[in-house]
Amino acid sequence: GAVVSQHPSWVICKSGTSVKIECRSLDFQATTMFWYRQFPKQSLMLMATSNEGSKATYEQGVEKDKFLINHASLTLSTLTVTSAHPEDSSFYICSARSPGLYEQYFGPGTRLTVT
Amino acid sequence: AQSVTQPDIHITVSEGASLELRCNYSYGATPYLFWYVQSPGQGLQLLLKYFSGDTLVQGIKGFEAEFKRSQSSFNLRKPSVHWSDAAEYFCAVGAKDSSYKLIFGSGTRLLVRP
Numbered sequence: 001g002a003v004v005s006q007h008p009s010w011v012i013c014k015s016g017t018s019v020k021i022e023c024r025s026l027d028f029q030a031t032t033m034f035w036y037r038q039f040p041k042q043s044l045m046l047m048a049t050s051n052e053g054s055k056a057t058y059e060q061g062v063e064k065d066k067f068l069i070n071h072a073s074l075t076l077s078t079l080t081v082t083s084a085h086p087e088d089s090s091f092y093i094c095s096a097r098s099p100g101l102y103e104q105y106f107g108p109g110t111r112l113t114v115t
Numbered sequence: 116a117q118s119v120t121q122p123d124i125h126i127t128v129s130e131g132a133s134l135e136l137r138c139n140y141s142y143g144a145t146p147y148l149f150w151y152v153q154s155p156g157q158g159l160q161l162l163l164k165y166f167s168g169d170t171l172v173q174g175i176k177g178f179e180a181e182f183k184r185s186q187s188s189f190n191l192r193k194p195s196v197h198w199s200d201a202a203e204y205f206c207a208v209g210a211k212d213s214s215y216k217l218i219f220g221s222g223t224r225l226l227v228r229p
Contacts, residue, residue, distance in 0.1 A: 042222075043205065049215075049216065097215055102164075102215060108157055
């Protein structure tokens, strides 16, 4: 149980284009989903928290107009990187939390490369 | 401010040897504490968690961790390491509020010698 998937697992896009990453909770309903960014050999940095049906809450320093988060249903959240630039290249990881539980369950991550 | 410190960037142990990964936290009260493992191509997997009660918690894959309030530590241990344990290990602190946010340490990469 508690499986979270991400799609795509790897994406390459050209500078200036937008890319959408999907995060799905496969066998539970996720009240809250989180988006993280992980640089090589570094820890996870929380970017934003999204609650179903509400606007996402972004961490300080994260550009909300660049990283658009939508949590339209209890099993799906999307992260759209708009007007991507090479510095946005990174490993993006989502996690989901089900109602009544504290712990987060993580997706396998999406490697974004902007050329 | 909350923070998590994992002082060891890399640790190398021989297969069959015991393991201890260190984690220290800074928080105003006793936080929720977690250990996650990250293997290449896989998502972070929860090894164990501490919310309250018995300070020695058992997790999956033979791991255990001990919460020591006086030392603000939550070290991860395993009595006998297997080659498949080679991975990145993250300690995390969870705020006791409605945000459910986790703050992660910088991680410790475990290498296992055959």
